[in-house]
Amino acid sequence: MIAMIRYLSELLDARGRRHLRVMLAAQAAQGVLQGLGFLFVAPLIATLVSPPVNWSRFWLWLGAIVAAVAVHHVLLAWSTSLGYLVGTDVLTSFHERIGNHLATLPIGWFRGDRTGPIGRMLGKGTMDVANIPAHLLRHVVVGLTAPATMIVGSFLLDWRIGVAFTAGAVLCALALRLLMVIVRRNDDDYEHDIGVTASRIIEYARQQPTLRAYGVLDRPELGTLEDSLVRQQGSQSRLTIRGAWGLIAFFGTLQLVVTAVIALAVALTLQSAITVPVMIGVLIVTLRMLDPISQLGELAGHVQVNADAIGRVRALLAVPPLPEPVSPAEPAGSDIELRGVRFGYDDGPVVIDGIDVTIPSGSFTAVVGPSGAGKSTLLKLVGRFFDADEGTISVGGHDVRELGSAGVSRLTAQVFQDVYLFEGTIADNLRMAAPDASDADLDRVARVTRLDEVVERLPDGWHTRVGEGGSTLSGGERQRVSIARALLKDAPIVLLDEATAALDPANEAAVADAIAELARDRTVIVVAHRLSTVVAADRILVLDRGRITEHGDHDALLAAGGTYARFWNERVRARGWQLATKGTP
Numbered sequence: 001m002i003a004m005i006r007y008l009s010e011l012l013d014a015r016g017r018r019h020l021r022v023m024l025a026a027q028a029a030q031g032v033l034q035g036l037g038f039l040f041v042a043p044l045i046a047t048l049v050s051p052p053v054n055w056s057r058f059w060l061w062l063g064a065i066v067a068a069v070a071v072h073h074v075l076l077a078w079s080t081s082l083g084y085l086v087g088t089d090v091l092t093s094f095h096e097r098i099g100n101h102l103a104t105l106p107i108g109w110f111r112g113d114r115t116g117p118i119g120r121m122l123g124k125g126t127m128d129v130a131n132i133p134a135h136l137l138r139h140v141v142v143g144l145t146a147p148a149t150m151i152v153g154s155f156l157l158d159w160r161i162g163v164a165f166t167a168g169a170v171l172c173a174l175a176l177r178l179l180m181v182i183v184r185r186n187d188d189d190y191e192h193d194i195g196v197t198a199s200r201i202i203e204y205a206r207q208q209p210t211l212r213a214y215g216v217l218d219r220p221e222l223g224t225l226e227d228s229l230v231r232q233q234g235s236q237s238r239l240t241i242r243g244a245w246g247l248i249a250f251f252g253t254l255q256l257v258v259t260a261v262i263a264l265a266v267a268l269t270l271q272s273a274i275t276v277p278v279m280i281g282v283l284i285v286t287l288r289m290l291d292p293i294s295q296l297g298e299l300a301g302h303v304q305v306n307a308d309a310i311g312r313v314r315a316l317l318a319v320p321p322l323p324e325p326v327s328p329a330e331p332a333g334s335d336i337e338l339r340g341v342r343f344g345y346d347d348g349p350v351v352i353d354g355i356d357v358t359i360p361s362g363s364f365t366a367v368v369g370p371s372g373a374g375k376s377t378l379l380k381l382v383g384r385f386f387d388a389d390e391g392t393i394s395v396g397g398h399d400v401r402e403l404g405s406a407g408v409s410r411l412t413a414q415v416f417q418d419v420y421l422f423e424g425t426i427a428d429n430l431r432m433a434a435p436d437a438s439d440a441d442l443d444r445v446a447r448v449t450r451l452d453e454v455v456e457r458l459p460d461g462w463h464t465r466v467g468e469g470g471s472t473l474s475g476g477e478r479q480r481v482s483i484a485r486a487l488l489k490d491a492p493i494v495l496l497d498e499a500t501a502a503l504d505p506a507n508e509a510a511v512a513d514a515i516a517e518l519a520r521d522r523t524v525i526v527v528a529h530r531l532s533t534v535v536a537a538d539r540i541l542v543l544d545r546g547r548i549t550e551h552g553d554h555d556a557l558l559a560a561g562g563t564y565a566r567f568w569n570e571r572v573r574a575r576g577w578q579l580a581t582k583g584t585p
């Protein structure tokens with residue numbers, strides 16, 4: 001709890017921290033006043049049951065009780081409004097911190113399976129954390145301070161009762177701790193499963209066309225979404241059932257303590273060790289203590305769930321950002337050089353295994369190789385989606401780490417397989433690359449990428465909205481938009497991961513022309529899937545299990561009769577193509 005408060009305080013600015021401190025002090029005072037209010041009932045009753053009634057004492061204690069209750073309510077109203085203020089500050093700060101941090105993480109960190117957990121963290125997770133000062137803290141602080149006050153006061157009634165209360169409080173604290181450990185263990189599993197399910201639901205919605213095309217919606221072996229739903233239900237019921245056992249243990253301990261204290265009070269009265277009014281006072285204090293302590297038990301689960309939410313956000317904030325240079329280097333030219341580059345994802349196997357290659361400025365390099373060879377990863381390393389584990393990647397004569405992510409981004413235009421277009425018009429999507437581009441600039445790039453044919457066909461031309469992810473355009477049309485966008489950016493280096501999906505002949509030809517235009521006067525590395533692209537390259541790198549096994553131009557590699565020649569012959573046979581270029585078969 002103290003760690004949670006400390007973390008909340010770290011999130012706030014000076015004003016927010018002051019509000020938090022004042023709010024906590026007000027809540028602690030509320031607890032003390034509530035405890036005193038209940039304690040004062042004991043002497044009040046004592047004055048009534050010990051004739052002759054001392055009315056001035058009676059009014060004094062009654063006045064003290066009324067005053068305690070009144071001040072308690074004033075503090076309650078004040079601290080509640082402060083709680084909302086602090087909650088709003090925490091929410092804003094959380095969103096700002098997470099947003100700023102996400103912007104510094106390597107692009108490669110944003111994998112599909114992280115969408116669900118991040119979405120949940122930013123939605124429910126941050127609301128949970130904002131609820132801590134607004135709703136939860138008061139119950140917890142009052143739930144601790146009110147019984148503590150009553151326990152201290154009970155020593156004034158009788159020291160043996162005080163000792164019994166203290167021992168009972170220790171037992172209840174242990175039971176509470178046990179309950180929280182149970183919730184923490186099971187809530188971690190539940191949150192993990194719910195995050196996985198969220199990712200799978202997004203994937204399931206996105207992959208509907210594929211799933212339906214292959215009629216596999218009902219195939220149990222492909223039911224990954226179903227599996228994750230079942231796992232989520234399982235972890236949810238474990239959380240509920242084990243949490244219920246924890247609650248039973250806590251309330252059982254509480255009942256035991258209450259019974260023991262009452263039995264002790266009765267026994268002491270029977271032995272005339274305490275008077276009847278004191279015994280009545282003890283009974284009242286004991287029963288009144290039940291309320292705040294029971295509330296603590298009921299809230300323990302929430303406290304733990306919120307502490308877990310904080311823990312998850314802290315773990316996200318602890319993901320190291322890509323180191324950025326204080327004064328980024330200025331690139332000279334657009335040569336690309338990789339020396340001894342090795343890389344593996346997270347703790348996985350090595351994917352790029354010692355690559356040395358120089359790609360001269362203005363050249364067109366095609367990377368080919370079997371699936372999983374590391375082609376896309378190589379491209380992403382040059383685009384600084386993540387840093388290499390070993391070796392250096394230099395662009396324009398400088399290590400990409402010296403250029404910084406922004407520097408690399410300025411130098412490169414990237415076209416990837418999964419073209420993502422933003423909800424907005426085609427013109428908006430192009431202007432992302434160059435916000436100041438004129439209509440004439442847009443027309444120029446549209447002409448050379450043959451996007452103009454698409455724009456002319458669409459009802460609102462450039463102002464046609466493309467839908468989320470570009471859903472209203474065909475795959476080939478999306479690629480043309482994406483290449484036109486790269487062309488508009490006019491960066492000296494182009495990193496292109498060619499789509500593997502087959503296009504109709506018209507789109508195929510248009511995309512090939514667009515790539516040829518993009519390659520003019522630029523340094524291009526393309527992960528090539530089309531034979532026409534491979535043939536057009538100045539140099540081909542054959543990648544296999546993260547190593548360059550062959551390199552050279554098409555004719556030289558064909559003549560060498562190695563992997564490339566085999567790959568080429570298989571592809572030509574498979575596609576039934578006869579390419580009349582560069583003396584190919």
Ligand SMILES: Nc1ncnc2c1ncn2[C@@H]1O[C@H](COP(=O)(O)OP(=O)(O)OP(=O)(O)O)[C@@H](O)[C@H]1O
Nearest residue numbers: 111345348351369370371372373374375376377378
């Ligand atoms: N984000 C990731 N996290 C973990 N492993 C990954 C990730 N992306 C790729 N991999 C793994 O790295 C290896 C190389 O993948 P990469 O996509 O670079 O290969 P590729 O040659 O481009 O394959 P393809 O032609 O099928 O696209 C594969 O084993 C892949 O499973």
